[in-house]
Structures are given as C-alpha cells and as structure tokens.
Amino acid sequence: MSLQILIVRTSSLGDLVHMLPAISDIARHVEGARIDWLAEESFAEIPGWHPAVREVIPVAHRRWRRAWWSGPVRAERAALRARLKAVRYDIVLDMQALLKSAWLVRQARGVKHGLDWKSAREPLASLFYDVKHKVEFWQPAVTRQRQLAASVFGYRPAGAPDFGLQAFARGAGAETGPYAVIMPSASRDDKLWPEDDWRAVFDQLQAAGLQLRLLAGNPAETERARALLGGRADAVVLPRMDLTGIARELAGARVMVGLDSGLTHLSAGLGRPTVGIYKASTPVRTPLVGSAYTASLGDRGAPPSRDAVQRAVEQALGYRPGG
Missing domain, CATH: 3.40.50.2000 (Glycogen Phosphorylase B;)
Known part of the structure; x- marks a missing residue:
C-alpha cells in the first residue's frame, strides 16, 4: 500500500540540500512512500536529484511577488492551486515553517503536519497545521529536519546522513x-x-x-x-x-x-x-x-x-x- 506524501520546502539552495537526508530516512523507513516535493522553481533541480522523489512541483513565489496581481501571475497561481487540489495526500509536511510555506500547505489536500509554536521559525505558521511537532530549535539543520520527519512518520533516525546524491559520484x-x-x-x-x-x-x-x-x-x-x-x-x-x-x-x-x-x-x-x-x-x-x-x-x-x-x-x- 502506498503512502502519498507532499513535502513543502521551497528554498533556499543550502536549505534544500539539508533536507535530502530526511528524504532518505523517509524512503528507508516508510514502506510504500511516494514522495512529491514543492520547491522554488530556481532550485527545483535539487529535489529531482534524489531517487526517492517521484515528482517535483515548482512554485515561483520569488518571481510572483514582483507582480503578484498581474494577469499572468494570477493564472500561474491558479494553476498551482488546481494541481495541488488534484491529489489527495496522506501527509502534507511543511519542513520550512514560514508563513509563505504554510500558505502553500493550506492549498494542498491531506493531513497537514509542521512544527509547533515554539519550534517554528515563524510561530504563526504553526496555526495552519493539523498536527504539530516539537523539534529543538538550536540544532544543526540536517539533524533538525531528520528529527521532524521521524516525528511525523514514527521512526528513530539513525546513522550518518545520506544525501542520496551517489549518482553524481x-x-x-x-x-x-x-x-x-x-x-x-x-x-x-x-x-x-x-x-x-x-x-x-x-x-x-x-x-x-x-x-x-x-x-x-x-x-x-x-x-x-x-x-x-x-x-x-x-x-x-x-x-x-x-x-x-x-x-x-x-x-x-x-x-x-x-x-x-x-x-x-x-x-x-x-x-x-x-x-x-x-x-x-x-x-x-x-x-x-x-x-x-x-x-x-x-x-x-x-x-x-x-x-x-x-x-x-x-x-x-x-x-x-x-x-
């Protein structure tokens, strides 16, 4: 039985790299995981490098905000909203914990997970999640992301981080x-x-x-x-x-x-x-x-x-x- 998962982490370059070990952990511990990832268009190559990611959904927030209410941008935002509504996810996981990422999470269908008030970088983002998780803030980013994913899916992260980038070697x-x-x-x-x-x-x-x-x-x-x-x-x-x-x-x-x-x-x-x-x-x-x-x-x-x-x-x- 497959588990449909949507990961929301849009930027930036280094932050997306720090996410990759958590994706490896999910793929290793969650049987039947089918992972989609919502990422900023300029960094959309990065999620696609990981063999466990099925589909990368690009978002253009950085470009859109320069002309938010223009006709073309409104059309692109509507297309993204329709794409997100077209799939019923079992879990929608916000691994950015910002208001801009919570805005995207709310457009997706599925049980919405994220950091709690004390753990989120922008605490107001936690108000938009169905299930909230506590992860100590002052930890290395790779560790923090692995712990959040483990809390959501119920396993204990172990071993050295695996970035899933072996194909480049x-x-x-x-x-x-x-x-x-x-x-x-x-x-x-x-x-x-x-x-x-x-x-x-x-x-x-x-x-x-x-x-x-x-x-x-x-x-x-x-x-x-x-x-x-x-x-x-x-x-x-x-x-x-x-x-x-x-x-x-x-x-x-x-x-x-x-x-x-x-x-x-x-x-x-x-x-x-x-x-x-x-x-x-x-x-x-x-x-x-x-x-x-x-x-x-x-x-x-x-x-x-x-x-x-x-x-x-x-x-x-x-x-x-x-x-």
Missing part, C-alpha cells in the same frame, strides 16, 4: 586532472574574505598540484574571481551553469573551499572534502555536513584566520575515504 572527474573548486564570492560584501588570504590558499592548492576552478554566478562575481586569480596559470573561472552542472563539477573535485553558501553545503553533501568560511553567519545551526572531511570555520563577526583555513585545507587534502 559515478565517473566524476575521470576525464580531467585533479582540481579544486573555489567559491570566493557572495551576495553580500560582509561575507567576503580578504583577497590576500584567498591568494595564499590558491598558492597552497596549486603547490599540491591542483588546477583552480572558481565559481561565479553573475558578471560582478566573474570580475571579482578573475581579479583574484590575477592571470595565474592553470586556473579558470567557470562559466555560469545550471545547478546540475555545478554539482557535477563539485562531485569531481579533490577539495572545495568556499564562503558559507548553498554551493559549499552542496559540496559537503556530495561527499567532497570541503572547507567553509563563515564571516557574516554562524555555523552553529548550519555547519557543513557530509561523508568526507569538512571544516566550518569562523562565526558571525569573527572570520577565520588565514592560518586556520590553510590548516583545514591541508587536512582536506590529506583526506582519504575510509582513512
């Missing part, structure tokens, strides 16, 4: 030489790390025989990445890619070093040795989690030193699976 990097992926840019200037410190890390990685591949998501980030490289040999700024293309690049990397971003968390989830630099955020609730070596360095208002990052890079370079 097959043949990754087989046709290229060893390389490191670097994420030196961010959406906010207060997240940036000093340029001279980045160049010292570049020297360290190249001394280890690695090509440098820098990620950039827009023209400004591309310009910054090129300036950081300064024309050095055996280093490139990667062209803009979709998330699947980036995941393939990360899956083949010998090591990844990046600012606290969704892509850095994706690298860790892919099982790559990953060093994360935190400067405007804290790793208390969102540390890097993965099956390989990870280091979550720094904190809000307290960036890590160059020496701390280089020591972590040295450990990442020395990592061997099973070692």
Whole structure:
C-alpha cells in the first residue's frame, strides 16, 4: 500500500540540500512512500536529484511577488492551486515553517503536519497545521529536519546522513586532472574574505598540484574571481551553469573551499572534502555536513584566520575515504 506524501520546502539552495537526508530516512523507513516535493522553481533541480522523489512541483513565489496581481501571475497561481487540489495526500509536511510555506500547505489536500509554536521559525505558521511537532530549535539543520520527519512518520533516525546524491559520484572527474573548486564570492560584501588570504590558499592548492576552478554566478562575481586569480596559470573561472552542472563539477573535485553558501553545503553533501568560511553567519545551526572531511570555520563577526583555513585545507587534502 502506498503512502502519498507532499513535502513543502521551497528554498533556499543550502536549505534544500539539508533536507535530502530526511528524504532518505523517509524512503528507508516508510514502506510504500511516494514522495512529491514543492520547491522554488530556481532550485527545483535539487529535489529531482534524489531517487526517492517521484515528482517535483515548482512554485515561483520569488518571481510572483514582483507582480503578484498581474494577469499572468494570477493564472500561474491558479494553476498551482488546481494541481495541488488534484491529489489527495496522506501527509502534507511543511519542513520550512514560514508563513509563505504554510500558505502553500493550506492549498494542498491531506493531513497537514509542521512544527509547533515554539519550534517554528515563524510561530504563526504553526496555526495552519493539523498536527504539530516539537523539534529543538538550536540544532544543526540536517539533524533538525531528520528529527521532524521521524516525528511525523514514527521512526528513530539513525546513522550518518545520506544525501542520496551517489549518482553524481559515478565517473566524476575521470576525464580531467585533479582540481579544486573555489567559491570566493557572495551576495553580500560582509561575507567576503580578504583577497590576500584567498591568494595564499590558491598558492597552497596549486603547490599540491591542483588546477583552480572558481565559481561565479553573475558578471560582478566573474570580475571579482578573475581579479583574484590575477592571470595565474592553470586556473579558470567557470562559466555560469545550471545547478546540475555545478554539482557535477563539485562531485569531481579533490577539495572545495568556499564562503558559507548553498554551493559549499552542496559540496559537503556530495561527499567532497570541503572547507567553509563563515564571516557574516554562524555555523552553529548550519555547519557543513557530509561523508568526507569538512571544516566550518569562523562565526558571525569573527572570520577565520588565514592560518586556520590553510590548516583545514591541508587536512582536506590529506583526506582519504575510509582513512
């Protein structure tokens, strides 16, 4: 007998990555689970990577809010509402606990589950659920999501997190030489790390025989990445890619070093040795989690030193699976 499940977690990139182990747990413990996932259109590739997800339902809230009452947007919202009403779910699970996600939950048919008043990031969201669950707030996001899913479906989460991304590992990097992926840019200037410190890390990685591949998501980030490289040999700024293309690049990397971003968390989830630099955020609730070596360095208002990052890079370079 199948159990129809709708997961609601729309954004952002890193948060969707943190969700994946909970999906693996559900698939492992809930016999006949048929999982659909409602996600923001710009991140809809991520749920589709997990083999246990049957259908990804895109929502365009970020785009819609710029013209909420326009004719085309009203038509798209109506189409989404009709799509959600067309299926009777056994469980509708809001794993975001925001008013915007609760709004989507209320449009679906089925018993609605979510966090209780004290556990939700936006407590008012809990008023829209039929069944409310308590999960301690100050825990790593991966742990918190696994505990919420376990509370809903009645099992005990156990073992290391499984992100369900093994397909990316097959043949990754087989046709290229060893390389490191670097994420030196961010959406906010207060997240940036000093340029001279980045160049010292570049020297360290190249001394280890690695090509440098820098990620950039827009023209400004591309310009910054090129300036950081300064024309050095055996280093490139990667062209803009979709998330699947980036995941393939990360899956083949010998090591990844990046600012606290969704892509850095994706690298860790892919099982790559990953060093994360935190400067405007804290790793208390969102540390890097993965099956390989990870280091979550720094904190809000307290960036890590160059020496701390280089020591972590040295450990990442020395990592061997099973070692």
